[in-house]
Amino acid sequence: MADDRASRPEYLGLTAEYDPASAEFAELRELLLGEERRKLAELQQRVEAQSRNAEEVAELLPEAVALRSGRDRQLARALAPTMESAISESVRRNPREIATAIFPVLGPAIRKALAEAMAGLVDSINRAVEHAFSIRGLAWRIEAWRTGTPYAQIVLKHALVYRVEQVFLIHAETGLLLVHAAPPDLKVTDADLISGMLTAIQDFVGDSFQQQEAGKLRTFSVGELTIIVEAGPQALLAAVVRGQPPETLLLKLQERLETVHLQFAAAFADFSGDPAAFAPARPLLEECLETVLSHQRPRAARSRLAALRWAIPVLLLAGILGWLAWRSNRRWSAAVARLETEPGIEIVEAWRSLGKWHFRGLKDPLAAEPAAILAGLGADTAGLDARWEPYLSLEPSLVIARARQALSTPATVTLRLSRDSLYAEGEASLLWVSRAAGLGMLPPGVSHLNLTGIAPRLPPELETLKAQIENRMVLFEIGSATLDPTERTALDSVAASLLRLRAATSRLGYRADLELQGRTDPTGTDAINQSLSRSRVDAVIPVLIRLGVPSEGLRGVPLGTGNPLPGRAGQDQAQVNRSVAFVVRVTPEPVAPEGSR
């Protein structure tokens, strides 16, 4: 009964107003039904409020959702199960709708996953072929190194030669051709028929193997041609490829197809057979047309080649600089070595700075000029910074040079150093010899000067005197040692000349001695002749002494028939040799010069 009344609440309300019954009845009613009445009124109020609230909630809902979503994730959590079941319900009822909606989103994600899978595959191929060693493999390896491409890609590249000859954009449902792209050199007249047939074949394969949309024919090959068909919800993109298409082409087609779906969604919705609306998609298709030949290198390789073009002059420059540096280095070492061996030059420090050579050291004033030596080696002496402190070197060549300088040695004299003794040899004027002999201080490195090797040359006037003496000769009769009076007078001039000569040479520290050579003609025995020649000398000497010639300056040399003189004009040899001849010997004065006495 309560249920019945509850369904008619107005009945209860009305009876309460229309029946002013006794207090007892009202009380009884209140006792029996009061609680329920209150509950019913409350419920009614709620029902009314609910419909009123729906309107308000509709107004507030978006804002409320935004507000709550901003505050925490409670709303998302609460809605998640509902959303999930809503989506699965939608998919169950019409999967095509959802597929169309999410196709542009799914495409890139799937492609990314595929790309990663491919990268892994390439890696494993890489490992597999890494150890394959052949001439070609080596060539490819070099190419990989040169182009900076993984080796496996090079191998693939050589295997792949392809040309995308045609691209069809086909309306999925009708098979009608929307856009067709082909290179200008390729005349295709029946693209629309091919387009239809491609769709039919797709359907045929799908139907034959009871496949759903996802399982449709994707690629098929006819001889050299491969046809790749990328299917989208609204359209197919089919590419006719000659040769082996690379994986990247598939990705490219997918990408283009997604773009077409995105850009031409409205055109697809309105499509009734007129493909004009899809004309702007042509460039997208034309981008897929490409011819890849085995000799074509990827862009990266070309940039590597460009880098190589730069590298050649750089390497050349580096080579030249390197060569210059090497040459400079060699010159430097050679120069230092040369200076180190040069007598009279001691290098203390040597270094190079930018374009400059620096030397510090000692140099004998008589040593060769270092700059000249370096110039002789081809060095640039303009950049030379040298500081040489003077010193005296005891190198023999320099000792000799110094002695030569100190002695004003004439060119006819050679000097030779043996230990600390200097030997002079050759011909020199008596004046030079006497000066050398009288030198108070010998040059450094020389303790003794030996002039015995020098043939002194007399001054011209003394030479004349000497000649006058030596041209004279005292002649004797056969077998006689007696001076004839004419010959005796001749001795006057000999004595006079000799005295003058002796006076002159003694001033130069020399003494002039007279050698008297007694001779005989060849007749008679040697003993007699020897004795005769002595007698002849002995006949002359006293005469000269009497004429004032000091006896110590006279030396008799009886030669007998030895060392005969040649004949003279008007006198036969025998006569010439029956004589006493004169030879003047000029020798260094062993004691104090005569003039100082």
Place this chain on the structure above:
Amino acid sequence: MNQKKVCMVGLFGTGKTSLVQQFVHSIFSVKYHSTVGVKIDRKAVDVDSTPVTLVLWDLAGRDASQDIPASYLRGSHAIFFVVDGTRRETFDQLAELRELARAAAGEVPSLVALNKADLADQWVLGQAEEAALAAQGLQLLKTSAKTGAGVEEAFRWLARETVREGGKRA
């Protein structure tokens, strides 16, 4: 240029292919009927001086062993039915084919070619049958592959109807 997909449907041996052969541009051989089950031709028609290309899907004739694939019918702008006027069963099964087409392509302009009209002596269809078809809203045309009668007309009608319909299929 506006293109319309037209499916040509009929039982095996109704002469579909022969009927249109000399009127359409074709690059595929009849071998496709026995392999893929369809061969696609093109027919250019002018509708009020506007060129329309009919892409004609010549479906392999239906027989006991081969049904018409519904996927081929999908998206058709019009259906070109062919009935052999000398074979009663080709007429009898038309309703079934129509139902198949309607299911796949929806309500689209449809034309029935009563073919082999040149074989008048073997003709089995009477006024009653034709009236029945007309009552169903089907365009009827008597055609002959031998004489070529009715074929151009059929294409013109199909083109006009598809353009008029604007490709809007139910």
